[in-house]
Amino acid sequence: MDIRAPEQQYNPYRVYTREQWARLRDDTPMTLEPGEFDRLRSLHDRLDLQEVEDIYLPLSRLLSIYVDATQRLYYAERQFLNIRDRKVPYIIGVAGSVAVGKSTTARVLQALLARWSPRPKVELITTDGFLYPNAVLERHGMMQKKGFPESYDLPLLLSFLSDIKAGRRHVRAPVYSHLTYDIVPNQWAEIDQPDILIVEGVNVLQTGKLPRDGKAVPVVSDFFDFSVYIDAEEAALRQWYIKRFLALRDTAFTDPKSYFNRYALLSDEEATATAIAIWERTNLANLEDNILPTRPRATLILKKGADHTVESVALRRL
Numbered sequence: 001m002d003i004r005a006p007e008q009q010y011n012p013y014r015v016y017t018r019e020q021w022a023r024l025r026d027d028t029p030m031t032l033e034p035g036e037f038d039r040l041r042s043l044h045d046r047l048d049l050q051e052v053e054d055i056y057l058p059l060s061r062l063l064s065i066y067v068d069a070t071q072r073l074y075y076a077e078r079q080f081l082n083i084r085d086r087k088v089p090y091i092i093g094v095a096g097s098v099a100v101g102k103s104t105t106a107r108v109l110q111a112l113l114a115r116w117s118p119r120p121k122v123e124l125i126t127t128d129g130f131l132y133p134n135a136v137l138e139r140h141g142m143m144q145k146k147g148f149p150e151s152y153d154l155p156l157l158l159s160f161l162s163d164i165k166a167g168r169r170h171v172r173a174p175v176y177s178h179l180t181y182d183i184v185p186n187q188w189a190e191i192d193q194p195d196i197l198i199v200e201g202v203n204v205l206q207t208g209k210l211p212r213d214g215k216a217v218p219v220v221s222d223f224f225d226f227s228v229y230i231d232a233e234e235a236a237l238r239q240w241y242i243k244r245f246l247a248l249r250d251t252a253f254t255d256p257k258s259y260f261n262r263y264a265l266l267s268d269e270e271a272t273a274t275a276i277a278i279w280e281r282t283n284l285a286n287l288e289d290n291i292l293p294t295r296p297r298a299t300l301i302l303k304k305g306a307d308h309t310v311e312s313v314a315l316r317r318l
């Protein structure tokens, strides 16, 4: 009989402190220019030289090993099967709660990976483009469920990923605007045979309900070669969400085109109460029910502390 606590009975991860992980950078060079940090950082997020050196350069080094080994495996298998060689993009998923800083991490990874030699083509896509338009969400009474599994056009996302993996050219993805809080009509992001594609979103590690009849139904992560889950305590996430909401009130919300324009005139107390209400009703509920349960499916977990810096890194054993 196994008398260990349940969480110790099956632990597929090796866990590193920040200091241990930072040492794994070895001689990976810093390829970001000092001026690039502002461009890569999202509102409220923290990103400085130390964070890139300690966390993202070791991760870039590890990813170069994974990408290289996977590409050699693809090539060898194609030779074995006698099939014509073609480019198979390497796909990396970035998951985690709303406001955890997925966008910053995804952009830093994109910038670092694009500077590998010989300069791979690295593209980035966010899954918000696959949300149903507000008109559809409204019709189904789902406006307060944005980010929940049912708010995404999952078949469209799956066919997008399948086209990318199949090496198709000029694959299109719809585009979402945080300003209008809706899908932008007739606008597309075009992805054309990248070497690496980063797919960022709250939903990327979800499996949904598997069919009882054994039919082959893909899930998003079937198309991933590597995935990162960005993790933080709920108290920190809540604070970051409120802080960002207050910052947006003074910036993006003041634009008459902003969906949240009516919040621009709120006092600090009113804005904080509104942010907490949206957090609890939508984003916290989604975190607890649909996002956090996917954490153990990630290849790598970056755990952030309250100041946004990564405190520990867990890497899945191969």
Ligand SMILES: Nc1ncnc2c1ncn2[C@@H]1O[C@H](COP(=O)(O)OP(=O)(O)O)[C@@H](O)[C@H]1O
Pocket (backbone or CB within 6 Å): 042, 043, 096, 097, 098, 099, 100, 101, 102, 103, 104, 178, 179, 244, 248, 252, 260
């Ligand atoms: N209402 C909004 N108006 C303008 N920008 C927003 C709004 N909500 C979020 N953003 C921005 O959109 C990006 C994605 O946010 P989010 O999906 O919460 O993921 P994360 O914070 O993990 O990157 C962030 O850069 C954030 O600052």
Ligand SMILES: CC(C)(COP(=O)(O)O)[C@@H](O)C(=O)NCCC(=O)O
Pocket (backbone or CB within 6 Å): 098, 126, 127, 128, 129, 146, 147, 148, 200, 201, 202, 203, 278, 282, 283
């Ligand atoms: C658009 C989002 C669901 C995130 O989408 P993702 O790119 O992670 O698929 C999220 O930013 C959002 O708008 N949540 C709804 C509640 C809110 O306004 O905060």
